[in-house]
Amino acid sequence: MSESALPAALAEIRDEFLELDEPERLQLLLEFSNELPVFPQRYADRPELSERVAECQFPVFIVLEVDDDQRVAMHASAPAEAPTTRGFASILAQGLTGLSVEDALAVPDDYPQTLGLTRIVSPLRISGMTGMLLRAKRQIRARIGE
Template identity: 75%
Template sequence: MTHVPDTLAEIRDEFLELDEADRLQLLLEYSRELPDVPERFRDHPELTERVAECQSPVFIVTEVGDDGRVAMHATAPVEAPTTRGFASILAQGITGLTAAEVLDIPGDYPQTLGLTRLVSPLRISGMTGMLARAQRQVGVITAS
């Protein structure tokens, strides 16, 4: 059974508490809060994975630390604020979770943010693609 971790549930609830007009503003705020990618990935894009579902060049990489906690890193262009906002939501919401918690996130989480009428289906599918790739990467790391 899938479960939305508290970090992502809080972000979802933050969106749903706002009226639709303010949700886009919140998404823009998230776009400005995308954490920087560690230098070891910044200079080595081959270590990251392109998210093909995104029209903009979005790259993600996940790590699982010795403590079993996941860190998700993402890059997205500043000129693509919607996509960058989605990447930021996932990076902030996933980082710090256990691998099992990440693998348990429902695949339709992006559709639960109350943004489906505000942004194009293509953008929502981009976020869905980011989540699926992060989960696959974590699955591969934890299986080895």
């Protein structure tokens, strides 16, 4: 996949991280954790409609929607006591929401490794974000019948 194929929102987030020194990158991740959009009540009340991300140490649940215009919306729930995990969920929710199905599915699977966090966040946490992304893409494919 070419560099230009990365959707603008995710490229902007990646570039924001890479412009910072490592300690500031961790701070930015924590800022993202505070920006995780509220999990819709329609899913909070019906947990069977969301998917637990088993790769995450903390209970993270995601739901992907595809509207009639083939636009994606990602919703995620992650506990406040897991700010790193919440930050990763927030990055994906903000970066994937609004994309076309095609653009969302084209996001490189290794996107989490491109944020410049691999030396300051445990490999298990990076694996959790990768798991979120892969499950999100699988849900999108299921919604469109692929």
